[in-house]
Amino acid sequence: MDDTLQILKTWSHSQSFLIALTIAGFLVGRKLSELAGQSALLNPVITAICLISAFLIFAEVPYAEYSAATSPIQFLLNAAIVALAIPMFRQLRHIKDAVGPILISIAVGSGIAVYSALAILMALDASPMVLASMAPKSVTTPVAMLVAPQLGGVAALAAVFVILTGIIGYALGPWLLNRLKVTDPVARGLAYGTVSHIIGTSRAVRESDLSAACAGLAMSLNAVATAVLMPQLWRLFS
Amino acid sequence: MAGFFALILCQIIGDLIARSLSIPIPGPILGILLLLLYFLWRGEIPEDIARAGDLLIAWLPFLILPAGAGIILYLGALASEAFAILVALLVSTVIALGCTALIARALIRRRETRAISKRQSNYKHSKPSEKFPTGS
Numbered sequence: 066m067d068d069t070l071q072i073l074k075t076w077s078h079s080q081s082f083l084i085a086l087t088i089a090g091f092l093v094g095r096k097l098s099e100l101a102g103q104s105a106l107l108n109p110v111i112t113a114i115c116l117i118s119a120f121l122i123f124a125e126v127p128y129a130e131y132s133a134a135t136s137p138i139q140f141l142l143n144a145a146i147v148a149l150a151i152p153m154f155r156q157l158r159h160i161k162d163a164v165g166p167i168l169i170s171i172a173v174g175s176g177i178a179v180y181s182a183l184a185i186l187m188a189l190d191a192s193p194m195v196l197a198s199m200a201p202k203s204v205t206t207p208v209a210m211l212v213a214p215q216l217g218g219v220a221a222l223a224a225v226f227v228i229l230t231g232i233i234g235y236a237l238g239p240w241l242l243n244r245l246k247v248t249d250p251v252a253r254g255l256a257y258g259t260v261s262h263i264i265g266t267s268r269a270v271r272e273s274d275l276s277a278a279c280a281g282l283a284m285s286l287n288a289v290a291t292a293v294l295m296p297q298l299w300r301l302f303s
Numbered sequence: 304m305a306g307f308f309a310l311i312l313c314q315i316i317g318d319l320i321a322r323s324l325s326i327p328i329p330g331p332i333l334g335i336l337l338l339l340l341y342f343l344w345r346g347e348i349p350e351d352i353a354r355a356g357d358l359l360i361a362w363l364p365f366l367i368l369p370a371g372a373g374i375i376l377y378l379g380a381l382a383s384e385a386f387a388i389l390v391a392l393l394v395s396t397v398i399a400l401g402c403t404a405l406i407a408r409a410l411i412r413r414r415e416t417r418a419i420s421k422r423q424s425n426y427k428h429s430k431p432s433e434k435f436p437t438g439s
Contacts, residue, residue, distance in 0.1 A: 087372075091365045110364050114371040121375055128376055135369035141359065142366040144310040146331035147317070148356030150338035151348055166410035174403030182395035189387035194380065199391060203399065206367050211329035221373030222381070226392060233396040241397060242404050252407035260399040289335060296327040 077124045083134040090117040106236060108228055108264070110206070146207050153285035156278065167255065167282070174259040175287045178203040179295075198222035200299070201291055202230045205262045208288045215296045227262065234261025235268045254279030259287050306355030313338045 076082055094112035101107040121131055132139075179200055186196050197218030201209035206227045213223035234257060242253050250273045257265035258280030269280035317337060318330030342348055359366075374381070381388070 087368050088365070091368060110367065110371065113365075113368055114374060117368060117372045118375045121372065128373055131372065132369060138366055138369050141362070142370070143314045143331045143334075144307065145356075145359035145363050145366050147310045147313045147334035147338055148352075148359045150313075150335045150342065151353055151356040152360065153335070154339060154342040154348060163411065163414065166407060166414055169410060170403055170407035173406050174399055177402045178395060178399035181398045182391045185391040185394055186387055189390060191384050191387040191391070192380065195384050195388060199388070202392070202395075207363060208329075208332065210367065210370055211331060215327050215329070219373070219377055220370050222377055224367060224371040225374055225381075226388070229392050230396050233393055234400055237397060238400055241401055245401055245405060247404040247408050249408050249411060251411055252404045255407045256400050256404035259403050260396060289332065292332040293328055293336075300327070 074124065078126055078130060078134075080134040083126070083131050084138065086120060087113075087117060087135055087138065090114075090120075106232060108232060111225070111228055114225075142207060146211070149205075149208075149285065149288070152281060153289070156282040156285055163251070167251075167279070168286075170252075170255045171259050171283050171286050172290070174256065174283075175203060175291060178260050194218060195222065197299075199226045201295060202226040203260050203262060204288045204291045205284060208292050212292050212295055216299045228264070231261045231264025234265040238265060238268055239272075250276040251279050255283045258283030262288070304351075304355075306349070306351035306353070307359075309349075309352050310334075310338070310355060310359070313341075 077086075090113040091109065093116060094109035097112055098107050098109040120126075121128065179202075182199050182202060183196055186199060194217065197216035198213045199222075200216055200218070201212040201223060204212065204227065206224050209223045209227045210220040214220055238257055238261065242256065247253055247256070253272060254269045254276035257269040257276070261268070262284050266277065266280040266284055269276040313334035314331050317333030317335075320326075320333050321328055321330045338352075
């Protein structure tokens with residue numbers, strides 16, 4: 066009995082097992098989210114991260130070992146991030162009219178998202194690591210995970226903050242925008258996409274095509290602008 | 304396969320540029336900009352790049368899992384600062400959503416009223432027959 070447990074334990078450290086574990090975690094997360102009616106509240110990525118983490122702790126697999134074993138996945142991730150240029154190029158045609166209002170709204174909204182969070186964290190005495198990890202919270206997850214370490218933050222924390230930001234925007238956005246009596250689909254879409262990235266965009270998709278297009282555009286522009294500017298600005302002010 | 308190769312190539316060139324000029328911009332982000340410039344120059348997205356890229360983008364939620372599981376190294380920090388983190392996320396998301404929507408609405412309205420007044424002043428200077436265009 067002890068022998069089989071030992072064999073299982075050794076096996077759970079193999080590369081193919083750890084990659085399979087990652088796929089299984091994702092499939093379970095997606096299935097649960099589907100069962101919950103595709104609601105963003107039960108986010109498949111959060112579920113999958115919880116399942117995988119729980120297994121790694123239970124089976125005593127050090128994170129460094131898991132990370133090394135799953136390096137092929139991280140290699141594909143870099144190629145997938147470059148591919149974000151494709152939706153961005155497709156969305157650029159929506160910007161033809163109203164360039165000024167769209168760009169200004171995205172830039173100001175993005176700035177407010179960053180500085181309001183930093184101000185609250187500083188007032189509550191949060192650690193510099195949490196500050197740096199939360200700064201890119203309104204940007205799509207893979208991009209935030211690249212930006213956070215450049216500011217002295219942690220990619221994994223950034224991922225969790227980004228997804229929570231998306232879920233909050235998804236859950237409270239419609240109520241808030243209705244209360245503020247913002248009915249314009251362009252304004253609603255820009256707010257969803259700038260602040261709550263892809264999860265907010267999925268809410269805009271339910272409202273209207275124009276709203277969804279504006280949200281997608283705002284998400285793309287905010288991601289690239291934040292990734293380019295935030296590390297330079299961070300250097301200046303810290 | 305050529306599309307996939309192009310994506311990797313953009314990322315490698317992006318990495319090279321970032322490292323050789325030591326600018327703190329992640330390589331894949333420079334890769335996005337390079338690919339975007341290529342699309343703008345071509346005026347379209349080559350089909351093989353679109354096929355490979357759309358597939359990879361659909362996989363993004365899965366691809367971030369290995370890095371996301373790194374959270375197990377920071378569970379202590381997450382627990383001890385949970386209050387500050389939740390307050391900051393909740394309040395700043397609500398403020399930013401509201402402000403972005405209000406600013407966007409104000410700017411769009413201002414632009415529309417300007418466009419209307421411009422059209423009206425154009426009508427004044429045009430011949431009476433052009434004042435009410437029939438087709439639209």
